[in-house]
Amino acid sequence: MNKAPILYFAPQTCARVTLTALEEIGEPFEARLVAFLAGEHRKPEFLKVNPSGKVPALDTQDGVIVQNGAILSYLAEKHPEAGLLPVRGDAAGRADVLTQLFRCSSDLHPLVTRFVMAPMISTEADHAPQVREAARQALEFQLGALEARLSQQDWMMPEGWSIIDAYLAWIWFRITGVGFAADGFPAIGAHFDRASTRPSAIAALKREAIAEEELAERGLQFKPPAVTKA
Ligand SMILES: N[C@@H](CCC(=O)N[C@@H](CS)C(=O)NCC(=O)O)C(=O)O
Missing domain, CATH: 3.40.30.10 (Glutaredoxin)
Known part of the structure; x- marks a missing residue:
């Protein structure tokens, strides 16, 4: 067994x-x-x-x-x-799936860590506001592309829900939980609501x-x- x-x-x-x-x-x-x-x-x-x-x-x-x-x-x-992930028949298609996955794990996640854990990033405790602000600006830039994507389609991949949507939902939960302003990202906010209803x-x-x-x-x-x- x-x-x-x-x-x-x-x-x-x-x-x-x-x-x-x-x-x-x-x-x-x-x-x-x-x-x-x-x-x-x-x-x-x-x-x-x-x-x-x-x-x-x-x-x-x-x-x-x-x-x-x-x-x-x-x-x-x-x-x-x-x-969990769309199945693509060609190398470029599979790379496209991994690109979206790595966007979450490699581009966004390290910024989430800086934004949420700012006081633990610098050895100087009073640098935390600058660390958080730099992370906020970078998040705003990176999330801009995803906002545009999710204004065109319900899920990160055109095939439908995938685990990449759960990844983005976790990122959104984490940053909005410590004050990231959601206003500029209505499509990502709506995506979070959709992803959260999944059993x-x-x-x-x-x-x-x-x-x-x-x-x-x-x-x-x-x-x-x-x-x-x-
Ligand atoms: N690159 C790793 C990052 C994992 C990661 O940073 N996990 C955090 C929680 S979100 C953690 O365990 N932090 C504890 C630590 O770094 O000491 C992955 O994608 O799995």
């Missing part, structure tokens, strides 16, 4: 995208909480799973897979019936809520660090 995959995750993080993918697949899996505020992501047991000390990490029958983009590509290939998205949030309860009981609930102007 195949072993059920174990997803190492933390609520509110980008592991939500993998969680959504696993819910979309609908097969049994274990969601194992990594409590950042207890430093569990730097403990030897977790570093054996992912030496980078980051979530998501997915322990599968083929070994541990890390990096959201790699995990999502792996799951899409293993479970074609789940339709897999709702199921992922339920799993996160259970983890949040556990963290609250342990006094380890994460709140993004405040940025105060000097």
Whole structure:
């Protein structure tokens, strides 16, 4: 019998995208909480799973897979019936799918980190407002292209919903949660609302809520660090 995959995750993080993918697949899996505020992501047991000390990490029958983009590509290939990514017949078409996926994981995610975690990016605490403002400007620029795209089509890929939509929804949740102004991006806002009604998205949030309860009981609930102007 195949072993059920174990997803190492933390609520509110980008592991939500993998969680959504696993819910979309609908097969049994274990969601194992990594409590950042207890430093569990730097403990030897977790570093054996992912030496980078980051979530998501997915322990599968083929070994541990890390990096959201790699995990999502792996799951899409293993479970074609789940339709996580569009299937394209040619190299350029497949590259186009990966381009949109990497936009989220490689262009936008690092900006999300700077915007949300600004006080932890510079060694100088009072640089946080400048770090956040630079990230805000870069996000505004990058999201402009996606706003134009989503003004023309409901989902990131023309074929319909894909896990890339869950990725963008997580990005939107994260940045608007700490004050990114949504006004200039009505198509992305509407996309977020659509993506959030998907049963897999709702199921992922339920799993996160259970983890949040556990963290609250342990006094380890994460709140993004405040940025105060000097
Ligand atoms: N490039 C990685 C980034 C993963 C990542 O940054 N995860 C964050 C949560 S959103 C994390 O685990 N941060 C903890 C740390 O970096 O110490 C991926 O796409 O999987």
